[in-house]
Structures are given as structure tokens and as C-alpha cells.
Amino acid sequence: MTYARQKHMSYWILVLPGILVFASIIIFPVLFSFSLSFTTWNGYGMPTFAGLENYRTIISDPVFRHSLRNNLLIVVISVFGQIPIGFLLAYLLHRNMVRHGSFYQTMIFLPITISPVVVALLWNQIFSSSGMVVALVRSFTDNPQYVIRIFEDQQLAIVPILFVLLWMHTGTYMIIYYANLQKMTPSVLEAAQIDGASENQMLMRIILPSMIGTIATTAIFAISGSLKAFDLIYAMTGGGPAHFTEVIAIYMYVNTFKYYKYGFGSAASIIIVLLAVGLIMLLQYFSRRLERRFE
Amino acid sequence: MKMKRLLILAFVSFLIPSLLIAAGTKESAADGVIELSVYHYLDQTDKTTAPNFQHLVDVFEAANPDIKLSFEYGYGESFHDKLQTMAMSGQLPDIVLLYPGERTSQVTSAGLVKDLRPYLSGHEDEFADMAMQAQGENGEIWELPEDISITSIMYTNNRLLAELGLEYPKSYKELLAQGPVIRKAGLIPISIANKDAWPMQSCVAGMLVERACGMEWWDKALSGEASYDDPEFVYAMEIIKELNDKQMFSPGTNQLAYGQGLDDFVNERAVYLLDGGWTVNSMVGELTDEQKTYMSLESFPDIPNQKGQSLSVSATAGQGFGMNTKLSEKEAEAAWKWIWFYSGPEGSAIRQQYGRLPAYNLDEPEVADPMIKKLIAFAGKVPMGYVMDAVIAAEPIGTFNINLQNMMFDTMSPLEVAQDLERMVSSVGR
Numbered sequence: 001m002t003y004a005r006q007k008h009m010s011y012w013i014l015v016l017p018g019i020l021v022f023a024s025i026i027i028f029p030v031l032f033s034f035s036l037s038f039t040t041w042n043g044y045g046m047p048t049f050a051g052l053e054n055y056r057t058i059i060s061d062p063v064f065r066h067s068l069r070n071n072l073l074i075v076v077i078s079v080f081g082q083i084p085i086g087f088l089l090a091y092l093l094h095r096n097m098v099r100h101g102s103f104y105q106t107m108i109f110l111p112i113t114i115s116p117v118v119v120a121l122l123w124n125q126i127f128s129s130s131g132m133v134v135a136l137v138r139s140f141t142d143n144p145q146y147v148i149r150i151f152e153d154q155q156l157a158i159v160p161i162l163f164v165l166l167w168m169h170t171g172t173y174m175i176i177y178y179a180n181l182q183k184m185t186p187s188v189l190e191a192a193q194i195d196g197a198s199e200n201q202m203l204m205r206i207i208l209p210s211m212i213g214t215i216a217t218t219a220i221f222a223i224s225g226s227l228k229a230f231d232l233i234y235a236m237t238g239g240g241p242a243h244f245t246e247v248i249a250i251y252m253y254v255n256t257f258k259y260y261k262y263g264f265g266s267a268a269s270i271i272i273v274l275l276a277v278g279l280i281m282l283l284q285y286f287s288r289r290l291e292r293r294f295e
Numbered sequence: 296m297k298m299k300r301l302l303i304l305a306f307v308s309f310l311i312p313s314l315l316i317a318a319g320t321k322e323s324a325a326d327g328v329i330e331l332s333v334y335h336y337l338d339q340t341d342k343t344t345a346p347n348f349q350h351l352v353d354v355f356e357a358a359n360p361d362i363k364l365s366f367e368y369g370y371g372e373s374f375h376d377k378l379q380t381m382a383m384s385g386q387l388p389d390i391v392l393l394y395p396g397e398r399t400s401q402v403t404s405a406g407l408v409k410d411l412r413p414y415l416s417g418h419e420d421e422f423a424d425m426a427m428q429a430q431g432e433n434g435e436i437w438e439l440p441e442d443i444s445i446t447s448i449m450y451t452n453n454r455l456l457a458e459l460g461l462e463y464p465k466s467y468k469e470l471l472a473q474g475p476v477i478r479k480a481g482l483i484p485i486s487i488a489n490k491d492a493w494p495m496q497s498c499v500a501g502m503l504v505e506r507a508c509g510m511e512w513w514d515k516a517l518s519g520e521a522s523y524d525d526p527e528f529v530y531a532m533e534i535i536k537e538l539n540d541k542q543m544f545s546p547g548t549n550q551l552a553y554g555q556g557l558d559d560f561v562n563e564r565a566v567y568l569l570d571g572g573w574t575v576n577s578m579v580g581e582l583t584d585e586q587k588t589y590m591s592l593e594s595f596p597d598i599p600n601q602k603g604q605s606l607s608v609s610a611t612a613g614q615g616f617g618m619n620t621k622l623s624e625k626e627a628e629a630a631w632k633w634i635w636f637y638s639g640p641e642g643s644a645i646r647q648q649y650g651r652l653p654a655y656n657l658d659e660p661e662v663a664d665p666m667i668k669k670l671i672a673f674a675g676k677v678p679m680g681y682v683m684d685a686v687i688a689a690e691p692i693g694t695f696n697i698n699l700q701n702m703m704f705d706t707m708s709p710l711e712v713a714q715d716l717e718r719m720v721s722s723v724g725r
Contacts, residue, residue: 043383043405044405128550128552129548129550130551130552134547144478144481144546145478148550240492241550241700242549242698254693257372257375258372258689259693260379260400260401261690
């Protein structure tokens with residue numbers, strides 16, 4: 001056996017277990033789920049081919065459409081809330097615009113270190129009908145019937161969850177941007193300062209253009225994370241009341257594991273994947289255009 | 296030499312995962328002891344039910360040293376998720392907790408558990424009739440019900456009622472009239488926590504459907520001769536809507552996690568609590584001796600134009616253990632010993648002491664907590680109708696639960712709720 005062949009074989013031997021594990025826990029389930037999405041199957045017996053029926057039912061289901069709307073709101077709050085605020089905070093810290101920066105850095109990052117279930121319980125303790133805020137308002141207003149009505153509004157019930165998501169995840173983006181800002185060569189900014197550039201000019205002409213790649217990457221994280229959002233929302237509201245805070249992942253979970261509609265649930269999961277891929281491709285298109293503009 | 300190294304490397308690469316997989320397999324029992332795996336529904340953090348259940352296990356194992364039970368627990372939805380995974384992967388434990396109706400049909404309908412009738416033969420009359428109803432298409436009994444669950448008891452705080460100058464209402468109208476008086480005193484008229492959506496269906500709707508429609512209609516609806524959008528059924532939904540609109544339920548009931556209803560009642564912030572008989576289990580520990588003297592168990596008052604039985608409640612034979620079809624004869628005998636111990640006379644007597652209402656017919660205990668005595672007396676005097684989630688499939692009832700919330704938020708009308716239930720039931724089959 002030649003040396004090159006032995007080398008080739010050793011690569012395969014080292015990589016093969018990994019490939020097998022990856023194929024069995026990632027590729028096979030994805031392909032299985034994709035094929036299952038064209039069937040009706042309740043977990044036992046043979047699946048029955050149903051063509052595009054599952055997809056048609058899902059798209060015409062008002063609960064799915066409301067879930068999709070909630071998911072898109074989460075994408076919006078992530079991309080246009082968590083990312084800009086995260087960047088702004090990182091920028092303020094990096095440029096030493098606040099005193100005790102390391103304290104704020106820790107405090108802002110803290111929520112992401114807490115389990116989403118604990119976060120959900122914490123916010124529920126504060127705002128639910130049996131929570132602290134309601135108890136205080138009831139005692140001050142002498143109105144024992146008081147409840148926070150936003151949680152019972154079909155259109156607005158998702159808002160408190162968006163706020164919690166913003167509070168929870170902004171710290172992650174702040175840390176990413178802060179790390180990338182620290183990698184910038186200080187002499188570039190110093191030179192700009194000597195040349196008389198204002199803070200605004202430095203931000204818009206030097207810092208932001210050099211961060212486009214990082215921003216695009218974090219936006220991909222934000223989009224994919226938003227579309228598969230489940231744990232925090234499930235623990236906070238379970239998608240309720242009356243589906244008001246439901247997202248596609250909960251819709252998929254309920255149909256698959258409560259109603260035993262595996263084909264239907266698979267179709268919902270494929271829709272999540274397609275949405276994520278579509279939005280990420282759109283984002284990459286815009287980020288490439290921006291990069292070309294600043295080249 | 297290099298080839299040898301490559302072979303060793305390949306061997307190690309495959310050996311490690313193999314060892315990891317092998318580490319999870321079960322060893323066979325030794326010394327004639329039969330080892331059985333059991334999957335049970337239990338909240339292990341619950342300070343009441345967890346030690347109570349462990350006591351039952353200890354009593355059984357002391358009496359049967361030749362049987363070793365290895366328990367695995369699940370709670371809430373995760374119990375059902377795991378059960379499904381076990382069933383689909385062919386790894387169903389030897390003994391498993393099952394539910395009547397559709398809740399665990401992925402196990403019972405797939406033929407994964409034994410029919411218990413041959414083991415039970417001769418003991419049928421020792422159980423409440425409700426518990427011996429067929430669970431399979433051919434009359435099979437897949438699980439031996441441990442309890443009778445009354446799901447719609449109106450727990451009443453008679454001390455608060457007396458303080459407000461009120462008496463337990465004889466009619467629905469009287470109940471509604473009490474609402475403003477109770478609220479004016481800063482109290483909740485009827486405590487119920489419906490965030491999880493099932494309590495309004497299980498503890499209120501089923502009872503009201505029997506009252507509004509009667510058992511004859513119920514049986515016709517189940518066989519398809521009557522429809523869920525019949526005016527009688529819509530009327531039952533209208534009662535729920537009226538109770539909600541007149542602020543009879545806990546404020547923000549659809550935001551309150553189950554457990555808050557009991558909390559408000561035990562802490563005397565509510566005059567009534569609409570909940571199931573299983574709640575007595577918690578009341579035994581949570582109510583003081585003095586409170587137990589003035590708390591009573593009542594039926595929801597009769598409604599106008601009632602077709603059903605006066606003061607009826609909704610009730611069902613509860614869950615119980617079943618056994619895996621794959622068990623050998625010897626293992627099945629051992630599994631039956633546990634099942635019979637748990638739901639039969641011995642286990643039932645112990646569970647009765649803890650505040651449960653066993654499906655096995657027992658005499659009233661001489662020494663028992665006052666709340667348990669009240670529950671037993673109550674069960675003996677009230678007529679019983681169906682619990683909706685025990686007789687309607689999972690998907691229609693899941694949607695119905697949510698639709699009740701929608702109705703309370705005015706995003707659906709009582710008629711639409713009824714029509715949607717009929718549509719769902721017709722599409723999945725009765």
C-alpha cells in the first residue's frame with residue numbers, strides 16, 4: 001500500500017465514526033421527516049401517502065398563520081432589537097462611554113446564563129394573575145378583579161414574550177460585538193481621530209463597515225434561533241391562552257406529540273426549515289450587497 | 296507496522312461507541328428474583344404523592360421479596376412524550392401506567408399491552424361498574440383502574456358563606472346572584488385556574504353537558520346519533536360563557552396555572568372551588584383541622600331547563616397499570632401481582648387513607664381524615680356522567696379546550712365552539 005493510500009485510508013477511518021453519527025442523528029432524521037411529511041402516520045402501523053395534504057392543511061390553518069406571525073415578530077425583535085441594542089451596548093462599552101463598564105457587561109450578559117425555564121418562571125411570578133405586580137396593583141387600587149389584560153389580547157399577548165426575549169438574548173450579541181470590536185486595530189481609529197473625524201463618522205465609516213460580516217453572522221443566528229423558539233415560550237405560556245402566543249415549534253410539538261400526527265408535525269418542521277433557509281438566503285443577499293458597497 | 300496501527304485505530308474507533316451503547320442494556324435478574332421495569336406517572340418533587348407512592352412500593356416489596364421493581368417516572372406532557380418514544384422504539388417497560396380512553400391509545404391500540412381480563416377473572420364485581428367498562432374494541436381491559444375520578448366537585452367554604460349571609464345556592468340563578476356579594480367582599484366566587492385549558496373542560500363543561508343534555512343524549516352523541524352542535528350542547532357552552540362574563544370565575548382564570556385555584560381556596564380567598572376529587576389528596580395536608588370542619592363537597596346547582604340528572608357530576612374510572620405483551624408467563628404473573636396489589640384491596644385501602652377514591656369497592660374506613668370521609672360520602676350520593684376527555688379523542692378535545700378559552704375571550708361564540716367540536720369529532724371518527 002502506498003503512503004498516499006494509507007494516508008487516505010487513515011483519514012477515512014478517523015472521520016467515518018463521526019460521519020456515521022452525524023448521518024444517523026442529523027441526516028437520517030431530516031430525510032425521514034421530509035418523507036414523513038407527505039404521509040399520515042399516528043406512530044404505529046404503516047404511514048399512508050397523503051401527497052401535499054399536510055402542507056395544504058397547515059397553510060390554511062388560522063392557528064398556524066397566527067403562529068407564523070408570532071415567529072416573524074420574534075425574528076423582527078431579534079434582528080431589529082437584540083442586534084442593534086447589542087451592538088450599541090458593545091460600542092458604548094468599547095469606547096469607554098460609561099463608567100464601570102465591566103459591571104454593566106456582566107449584568108447585561110447575566111440573563112443568558114440562566115435556564116430559559118427559570119427565566120419563564122421568574123417572569124410568570126412577576127406578571128401572572130397570581131404574580132407580584134398584579135398583587136401590588138390590586139392592593140393599591142383596592143380592585144381584587146385586576147389582571148393584566150395584555151396577556152388576554154389575541155394580537156398583543158406575544159408582546160411580553162418579545163420583551164423577555166429581548167432582555168434575555170441581547171447580552172449574547174453584545175458579547176460577540178464587544179469581542180469583535182476589541183479585535184479592531186486601535187491605530188485606525190486614532191488616525192481617524194487625528195484627522196478630525198467625529199464619533200459619528202468613525203462609527204458609520206470605519207466601525208460599522210468592518211463589522212458587516214459579524215452582523216450578518218449574528219443575524220443568521222437570530223433568524224434560525226427565532227424560528228425554532230420553543231423552550232422559553234412553552235415554559236411561560238405553553239402557547240396559550242387560546243393559541244395567542246403559539247409559535248410554529250409549539251404548533252408542531254402539539255400536533256406531533258399530543259395528537260399523534262407525525263406526518264403533519266413533520267410537514268410543520270419542514271416549513272420551519274424552509275422559512276429559515278429562505279430568510280437566511282435573503283439576509284446573505286443583502287449582506288453581500290452591503291459588503292460590495294463598502295469595498 | 297503502519298497497517299497494524301491503522302487496524303488498532305479502527306478497532307478503538309468502533310469499540311468506544313459499542314461500549315457506550317452496551318452500558319445501557321439491562322442485566323438479567325439473578326437468584327430467582329424477577330426484575331421488572333415500571334414506567335409511572337409521578338411528580339417526584341411533590342411532597343405528598345411521592346412519599347405516599349413510595350410507601351406502597353415498600354409495602355409491596357416487603358411482601359414480595361422475589362420481585363424487584365425498577366421505576367422510571369415521568370410527569371406532565373413529558374410522561375406522554377417518553378411513553379410514545381418507548382412504544383415506537385419497541386422499548387416499552389414491563390409494567391406501564393395507562394389511561395382509559397384515548398390518552399395512551401398509541402400503546403393500547405398498537406397491541407403492545409396484554410388484555411388483563413384472564414388475570415382479573417372472578418374479581419370484576421369487586422370493582423365499581425365504571426371501572427370495569429371495556430377499554431378495547433373487543434371488551435379488553437388494558438389497565439386496571441386505580442381510582443374513580445370525580446372531576447367536578449364544588450368545594451365550598453361554609454364559614455365565608457355564613458359571614459356573607461349566604462347559603463349554598465339551590466339553583467344556578469341563586470349562584471349567579473351571589474357573585475356581586477362575594478366580589479364586593481373582595482373574594483373570588485368560584486376559584487378555577489384554566490391556564491392549561493383542560494380544567495374548564497374537565498371540571499365544568501362535562502358536568503354541564505350532562506345537565507343540559509342528559510345521559511341519553513350523551514350516549515347518542517358518542518355513537519353519532521346526536522350532534523355536538525345540537526342546541527342542548529350549545530346551551531351548556533352558553534352557561535360557561537355566562538359564568539365567565541358575570542365574573543364568577545377567578546380573575547384572569549386563563550392566566551392562572553393549575554394549583555393556583557386550590558391555593559386561593561385553601562387560603563380562603565375564594566368561596567367555592569371547582570376541581571376534581573383528586574384535590575382532596577392535597578387538602579388533607581393543606582387544610583387545618585378547623586378548616587376541615589367548615590369545608591364541604593357539593594354539586595354544582597341545577598341549571599334552568601335541565602334535561603340531565605339533578606346534581607350530577609362528571610366522573611371516570613382513572614388510570615392504572617398495564618403490562619407488556621412481551622412478558623413471559625412467569626414475568627406476567629409477577630407483573631400482575633403488582634397490578635393487583637396496587638389497584639386491588641391492599642393498595643386501594645392504603646390509597647384511600649391518602650385521600651383517593653379507589654375503583655375497588657371498599658367499606659368506609661373507620662379512621663380517616665374528615666375530608667376523605669366527606670369525599671367518600673359525596674361519591675356515594677351523586678349521579679355521575681361522562682368526563683369529556685375520557686370519551687372524546689385527543690385532538691378534538693384538545694381543540695375544544697382551547698376553544699373554551701377563545702369563547703371566554705369573545706373570539707368564538709358558544710355555537711362556534713360546538714360546531715367546531717362536531718366538525719373535529721366527525722373528521723377523526725367517533
